[in-house]
Amino acid sequence: MLGRIASLVLKEFLQLLRDPQARFRLVIPPLIQVIIFGYAATFEVYHVSTAVLDLDHSQESRELIARFADSRRFDIVETARTPADIRTAIDRSDAVVAIVIEAGFAEELRKGASAPAQVIVDGTNSNTALIALGYVGQIVSAYAQDMAQDLSRRLHPAQPPPPTVTLEQRPWYNPDYNSRWFFVPGVIATLTLVMVVNLTSFAIVREREVGTLEQIMVTPIRPLEFILGKTIPFFCVGLALTALIAGVGTLWFEIPFVGNPLVLLLGTSLYLLSVLGIGLLISTVCLTQQQAFATNFFVVNPAFILSGFSFPIFTMPVFMQWLSTINPMSYYLIVIRGTFLKGVGLSVLWPQMLALAALGVVLLAASVLRFRKSLD
Amino acid sequence: MNRRRVKAIAWKEIIQVWRDPRSLMVVLLMPLMQMALLGYGVNLDIKHVTICTFDREGSQESEALMKAFQASPYFDIVETEHDYDAVKRAIDRGRCKMAIVIPPDFSEDLAASNAASVQAILDATDDNTANIALGYAQSVVGSFSGTVQLSRTQSLGQEPPVAPAVAQYRVWFNEDLVSRDFIIPGVVALVLALVGSQLTSLTLSREWERGTMEVLVSTPVTRMELMAGKILPYFFIGLIDAALCLVIAVFWFEAPFRGTVATLFLTTSLYLIVVLGLGYFISASIRSQIGASQIALVATLLPTTLLSGFAFPIDQMPPIIQGITYLVPARYYFAILKAVFLKGSGLGDLIAPIALLALYAAIIGLLAARAFRKTLG
Numbered sequence: 054m055l056g057r058i059a060s061l062v063l064k065e066f067l068q069l070l071r072d073p074q075a076r077f078r079l080v081i082p083p084l085i086q087v088i089i090f091g092y093a094a095t096f097e098v099y100h101v102s103t104a105v106l107d108l109d110h111s112q113e114s115r116e117l118i119a120r121f122a123d124s125r126r127f128d129i130v131e132t133a134r135t136p137a138d139i140r141t142a143i144d145r146s147d148a149v150v151a152i153v154i155e156a157g158f159a160e161e162l163r164k165g166a167s168a169p170a171q172v173i174v175d176g177t178n179s180n181t182a183l184i185a186l187g188y189v190g191q192i193v194s195a196y197a198q199d200m201a202q203d204l205s206r207r208l209h210p211a212q213p214p215p216p217t218v219t220l221e222q223r224p225w226y227n228p229d230y231n232s233r234w235f236f237v238p239g240v241i242a243t244l245t246l247v248m249v250v251n252l253t254s255f256a257i258v259r260e261r262e263v264g265t266l267e268q269i270m271v272t273p274i275r276p277l278e279f280i281l282g283k284t285i286p287f288f289c290v291g292l293a294l295t296a297l298i299a300g301v302g303t304l305w306f307e308i309p310f311v312g313n314p315l316v317l318l319l320g321t322s323l324y325l326l327s328v329l330g331i332g333l334l335i336s337t338v339c340l341t342q343q344q345a346f347a348t349n350f351f352v353v354n355p356a357f358i359l360s361g362f363s364f365p366i367f368t369m370p371v372f373m374q375w376l377s378t379i380n381p382m383s384y385y386l387i388v389i390r391g392t393f394l395k396g397v398g399l400s401v402l403w404p405q406m407l408a409l410a411a412l413g414v415v416l417l418a419a420s421v422l423r424f425r426k427s428l429d
Numbered sequence: 430m431n432r433r434r435v436k437a438i439a440w441k442e443i444i445q446v447w448r449d450p451r452s453l454m455v456v457l458l459m460p461l462m463q464m465a466l467l468g469y470g471v472n473l474d475i476k477h478v479t480i481c482t483f484d485r486e487g488s489q490e491s492e493a494l495m496k497a498f499q500a501s502p503y504f505d506i507v508e509t510e511h512d513y514d515a516v517k518r519a520i521d522r523g524r525c526k527m528a529i530v531i532p533p534d535f536s537e538d539l540a541a542s543n544a545a546s547v548q549a550i551l552d553a554t555d556d557n558t559a560n561i562a563l564g565y566a567q568s569v570v571g572s573f574s575g576t577v578q579l580s581r582t583q584s585l586g587q588e589p590p591v592a593p594a595v596a597q598y599r600v601w602f603n604e605d606l607v608s609r610d611f612i613i614p615g616v617v618a619l620v621l622a623l624v625g626s627q628l629t630s631l632t633l634s635r636e637w638e639r640g641t642m643e644v645l646v647s648t649p650v651t652r653m654e655l656m657a658g659k660i661l662p663y664f665f666i667g668l669i670d671a672a673l674c675l676v677i678a679v680f681w682f683e684a685p686f687r688g689t690v691a692t693l694f695l696t697t698s699l700y701l702i703v704v705l706g707l708g709y710f711i712s713a714s715i716r717s718q719i720g721a722s723q724i725a726l727v728a729t730l731l732p733t734t735l736l737s738g739f740a741f742p743i744d745q746m747p748p749i750i751q752g753i754t755y756l757v758p759a760r761y762y763f764a765i766l767k768a769v770f771l772k773g774s775g776l777g778d779l780i781a782p783i784a785l786l787a788l789y790a791a792i793i794g795l796l797a798a799r800a801f802r803k804t805l806g
Contacts (some may be wrong), residue, residue: 082727086731089731089735089736090735092746092747092749092750093735093736093741093744093746093750094735094740094741095741095742095743095745096554096557096560097745098742098745099745100744100745102744105536116452117785121779141468143601144772144774144778145778146764146768147524148669169597170597171597171599172597172598172599173600173601173602174598174599174601176600176601176602176603176604176606176771177599177603177611177767177768177771177772178604178611178738178742178767179473179474179606179607179608179610179611180473180557180561180608181745182600182603182606183561183564183606184560184561184564186556186564186598186600187560187561187563187564187567189569189598190564190568190571191567194571205713210434212585215581215582216538216539216540216544216545216574216577216578216581216735217544217545217577217578218494218539218544218545218546218547218570218573218574218577219544219545219546219547219570219574220548220549220563220567221546221547221548221549222547222549222551222572223548223549223550223551224551224553224559224563225550225551225553226552226554227553227554227556227559228553230553230556230557230559230560231556232556232557234554234556235555235556235557283720293565342719343451343528343718343719343722344451344481346719346722346723347454349452350726351458351462354462354463355462355466356469357562358466358467358471359466359470363740364470364471364472364473365472365475365555365558367477367478367479368472368473368474368475368476369469369470369472370469372469373469373470378589387523390554394554395521395554397521397522401505401521401522
């Protein structure tokens with residue numbers, strides 16, 4: 054039995070690696086994806102293009118604008134002369150943020166009256182706008198606090214300044230809020246899903262399409278041996294992909310890996326059970342590679358969107374949150390981020406491991422049963 | 430160009446799509462699925478962030494601050510911890526995304542008129558959620574600070590303090606900062622790219638695979654006639670899909686639509702020519718249907734989602750990647766859609782992206798027409 058499986062595994066590997074085009078497809082697209090995700094996928098907000106309109110021309114107004122200019126979050130790209138300029142700058146997307154200081158700003162400040170500065174934000178990209186607003190708020194409130202202290206020293210020199218409460222941030226696991234640390238490890242889950250499901254379903258459907266499946270079935274090989282022979286190579290491909298992306302992530306993008314590699318290996322192996330199961334299941338319902346291609350898309354795409362890969366699950370509608378509980382990718386992403394960034398082990402990740410194992414067993418068992426039926 | 434020949438090819442193509450369940454699935458199911466998945470699944474509006482609290486003092490003041498967090502719609506206090514280990518466990522296991530820790534000398538610091546500080550421990554693995562949650566926490570603490578100051582000065586019989594230079598915020602175009610209003614127009618661009626390139630990627634490769642190419646080559650049809658006949662039916666299918674998506678976007682997801690239908694129609698037509706031409710070009714270059722549709726998927730899905738500004742702002746990318754985004758047609762169409770939907774921009778405001786999209790359409794059309802040679806070699 055082992056001999057038969059081994060020869061099938063060998064055949065599959067040969068088929069996979071002999072063709073230069075196939076070798077290329079195995080390595081280059083994953084590399085391109087990691088690199089694009091590493092560089093392009095970012096929710097960070099730096100150098101927001103900012104327009105300013107200073108109608109007060111006072112020391113105070115210049116001080117406030119200087120604080121924006123000094124921040125690496127904002128780049129002042131336009132110094133407007135009229136409110137109409139501001140309107141145009143935002144309409145044309147030349148600026149995302151505009152700061153308008155009306156005449157009389159400094160006077161109001163010195164009197165101790167509230168001196169509002171106007172901040173206009175282009176809300177089209179709601180996420181960028183929200184984060185930029187947070188940074189604007191930080192700069193303005195720091196400025197306000199300094200001014201208030203100045204004022205209280207001048208008006209009531211004998212009294213202590215009013216108390217303030219501040220919030221100190223302690224961002225664990227990702228101290229600079231680096232989006233890359235969030236996305237690049239996650240690419241492991243996406244890529245193994247896409248590649249391994251495609252490889253597995255295509256390998257079997259191709260045999261069916263060109264008619265070699267019948268030839269194999271007349272050999273003494275048993276269905277289970279056939280399935281093992283077909284899945285073991287792609288299991289290895291999945292592990293190799295994981296190692297490749299983890300290597301690029303840690304060495305090129307310098308993403309920390311603080312956990313135990315063995316925990317990641319266990320999680321990956323369990324995840325691959327589900328992925329292989331999905332690939333096999335698709336191969337049992339499709340007769341042609343064309344059908345397999347379409348079915349893969351309709352399975353992989355929702356799995357990707359509902360996994361928490363880029364958009365948090367807790368903000369989704371309840372129905373989709375429920376769907377994500379039967380999505381192996383959502384558990385695997387927790388394992389990946391847990392081992393890469395948090396450095397947690399099995400004592401924390403056991404529920405995810407259990408879920409992955411359960412999903413893997415169910416999917417594989419269903420696919421094996423269906424597969425044997427589809428051969429009869 | 431002979432109109433009769435173009436019509437004949439277009440008619441044949443329509444019959445073929447109508448009889449092919451897979452193509453019909455792509456035409457109908459793909460747009461609906463993408464709209465539902467992305468419309469509901471992509472939500473960056475962070476609310477109900479699960480947090481835990483660790484009050485090391487238990488004073489009236491610290492409890493007042495906790496109440497302020499409890500009252501905020503952005504936070505759900507799910508756990509109350511009594512030591513640091515418990516805080517660490519809650520964050521390690523992902524039960525809480527943030528922990529608010531109040532130091533033991535909090536009320537003393539306040540009484541002594543010092544700056545009292547509170548700690549926010551964040552699970553920053555998801556940097557975006559953490560960053561937004563931090564912003565909300567800062568505003569909760571900021572308004573708490575104001576309340577403390579107010580009650581202090583009142584008890585001293587002073588004038589209430591003024592908060593100088595308070596910023597007034599005005600958010601334009603997406604006043605409530607709803608992420609769906611900005612995602613949904615992008616989904617239309619994504620759907621059209623996927624469906625359009627998938628459909629035309631099969632047109633020539635199918636002829637090769639079924640062996641009908643020999644017959645086609647022996648007819649008097651020219652390259653331009655062939656391309657026109659092959660693309661025309663899909664252009665109308667694409668317009669129907671676009672209309673379907675837009676109706677769902679506006680009436681189901683209630684995305685604000687402030688522009689004119691005419692602007693949208695013109696730009697959508699241009700974009701359709703680009704994606705259909707791209708699919709046709711792939712089809713002319715690759716002779717198997719499966720290979721052509723795979724390449725069409727790879728060529729559209731990843732660039733359209735990652736490099737068009739759909740999910741990630743282009744101006745935050747490194748210069749080289751920003752350069753690459755100029756090659757992604759969805760970049761222009763997405764900018765147009767956002768402007769038409771949210772800003773209500775007209776043709777005059779959109780000259781630059783429309784011109785670039787038109788240039789793109791011309792180049793792709795030319796490449797696609799030339800890619801097919803009437804030889805069997």
